[in-house]
Amino acid sequence: MDTIIAQKTRSGQSGNYTKKLTLISDAWHPQVNGVVRSIENTNAELDKMGVQITMITPDMFRSVPMPTYPEIRLALASYGHVARLIEASTPDYVHIATEGPLGFKARKWCLKNGMPFTTSYHTRFPEYVSARAPIPKDWLYKFVRNFHNSGNGCMVATDSLEQELRERGIKNLMRWGRGIDAEHFHPQPQEEKPFGLERPIFLTVARVAVEKNLPAFLELDLPGSKVLVGDGPARKALEEKYPDTYFAGQLSNGKLAAAYAQADVFVFTSKTDTFGNTTIEALASGVPVAAFPVTGPRDILDGHEEAGALDEDLKAACLKALDCSREKARALAEEFSWEAAARQFYDNMIEAHDRPSERS
Numbered sequence: 001m002d003t004i005i006a007q008k009t010r011s012g013q014s015g016n017y018t019k020k021l022t023l024i025s026d027a028w029h030p031q032v033n034g035v036v037r038s039i040e041n042t043n044a045e046l047d048k049m050g051v052q053i054t055m056i057t058p059d060m061f062r063s064v065p066m067p068t069y070p071e072i073r074l075a076l077a078s079y080g081h082v083a084r085l086i087e088a089s090t091p092d093y094v095h096i097a098t099e100g101p102l103g104f105k106a107r108k109w110c111l112k113n114g115m116p117f118t119t120s121y122h123t124r125f126p127e128y129v130s131a132r133a134p135i136p137k138d139w140l141y142k143f144v145r146n147f148h149n150s151g152n153g154c155m156v157a158t159d160s161l162e163q164e165l166r167e168r169g170i171k172n173l174m175r176w177g178r179g180i181d182a183e184h185f186h187p188q189p190q191e192e193k194p195f196g197l198e199r200p201i202f203l204t205v206a207r208v209a210v211e212k213n214l215p216a217f218l219e220l221d222l223p224g225s226k227v228l229v230g231d232g233p234a235r236k237a238l239e240e241k242y243p244d245t246y247f248a249g250q251l252s253n254g255k256l257a258a259a260y261a262q263a264d265v266f267v268f269t270s271k272t273d274t275f276g277n278t279t280i281e282a283l284a285s286g287v288p289v290a291a292f293p294v295t296g297p298r299d300i301l302d303g304h305e306e307a308g309a310l311d312e313d314l315k316a317a318c319l320k321a322l323d324c325s326r327e328k329a330r331a332l333a334e335e336f337s338w339e340a341a342a343r344q345f346y347d348n349m350i351e352a353h354d355r356p357s358e359r360s
Contacts, residue, residue: 017052021349022091024082026100027122028057031072032250033207034277035122038178039097045342054089056082056102071232075101083109091115093349097122099147107150116353119148120155120176121165124272127211145169153352155345157275158299172355174348179338180280185257187286187330194262195246197225202318203263203287205256205278206270208232213269216292218242220315229259260285265321267314268297276300283307284333288324290317300332307332 023043027035043053061081063073082105086094094110094117096103103119110117121144127137148154148170155176156162162173194201202222206212209232218226218238228238231250239247251259260266266282268291276296279289283300289308291297301308306328309320 018050019092020052020054020090021046021093021095022054022056022086022089023095023097024056024086024102024106025097026058026075026102027072027098028055028059032252034273034275035097037277038122041179041181041338042342042345045338046346049342049346051346054085054091056085056089056106058102060085077102077105079105079108082106093118093353095120095349096151099144104147107147111150116152116355118153118155118174118349118352119151121148121161121170122274124211124274127272132210141168151352152355153348155348158295160295160299161274164295172352174352176345176348177341178275178277178280178336179341180277180284180333180336181338182284182334185260185281185284185333187326188258188261190262195225195227195248197227197246200224200264200322201227201262202265202267202290203227203229203259203282204267204269205229205260205281208235208238210234211270211272213271214238215242216314217267217269218245220318222315222318224264227259227263229256257285260287263287265290265318267291267318269314270294270296280333280336283329286326286330288321288326288329290314290321292317304328304332 023039025039027033029036046053058073058075061075061077063075066072066074082102086106086109094106094115096106096117096119145168153172153174154170155174156165157176157178162175166173200223202224204217206214208214208230214228226245227248228245229248229251235247248259260282266287266289268276268279268289270276271292271294273296279297279300282289289297289301291310292312292314293310297310301310306325308324308329309317311317311320
């Protein structure tokens with residue numbers, strides 16, 4: 001049975017695989033977030049490049065809901081089970097995407113068997129946990145540092161995140177950018193009253209949870225209307241507290257792309273994301289972005305003031321973004337390619353495979 005599960009690979013578009021990658025992630029469907037989308041899009045491009053990908057994910061095991069966040073399932077997998085799946089996949093490369101139960105068991109297997117591996121830093125894990133439990137961030141960063149430094153390379157999305165993690169003692173940092181499907185997310189004709197609401201439309205798309213800092217947007221006194229697309233554990237409480245905001249729920253595929261295109265300004269509220277895929281989805285839709293000047297938005301928008309606005313005063317950023325150019329927003333998004341991001345990922349795997357790991 002384990003062998004059958006381990007061969008849960010993408011069907012090859014190339015049909016002529018030259019390398020095999022086993023990718024372990026605690027974030028996977030039915031979750032809808034930037035980690036899952038980044039992995040999916042990178043996998044699609046790697047497949048075209050001739051890389052056979054075996055995924056090891058929570059849906060392959062019994063699982064339990066994560067405390068305070070039941071949408072996330074934690075895999076109840078034994079070390080032996082994960083080890084057999086990795087061995088059955090006979091990987092040339094191993095990438096561990098998350099610092100979760102599966103990630104730690106895969107890490108243990110790699111260290112035990114002398115297998116080089118890479119990791120990626122998708123989520124500000126210390127900030128995420130400390131927002132829910134009274135655990136000092138310094139302790140959590142020690143945990144994160146130990147996890148990532150035991151591998152041969154840790155992939156990060158931006159310059160500012162790389163600098164921040166280096167200052168916290170994480171080594172062997174490598175750049176893995178992000179891309180956008182610019183055909184799926186694109187400018188569309190705008191309705192006079194989208195969602196039945198008055199313009200201007202200020203829209204955000206996010207998981208409705210504490211770490212997304214959504215009240216920073218919901219509390220703003222802005223002209224027109226505010227729209228929140230997404231779902232999560234905080235939705236009911238926020239709907240009750242902010243009745244002047246339209247909660248559209250979770251949208252996908254064409255409905256999500258259409259919602260982006262109807263906005264006048266996209267508002268990115270998070271101060272803890274490591275990139276913010278929704279930012280470039282909005283830009284690709286021709287929507288200027290308003291955000292705090294933090295990792296992610298700063299890396300994307302610095303030097304592109306006509307495509308969006310950064311300000312510690314989020315209301316000021318929103319009002320500035322109203323005067324930005326939809327054409328410039330779209331042009332900036334077109335600089336991001338999943339093909340280029342996947343090439344970075346592939347080159348990182350090769351480089352890291354021959355690099356001695358730095359245990360800490």
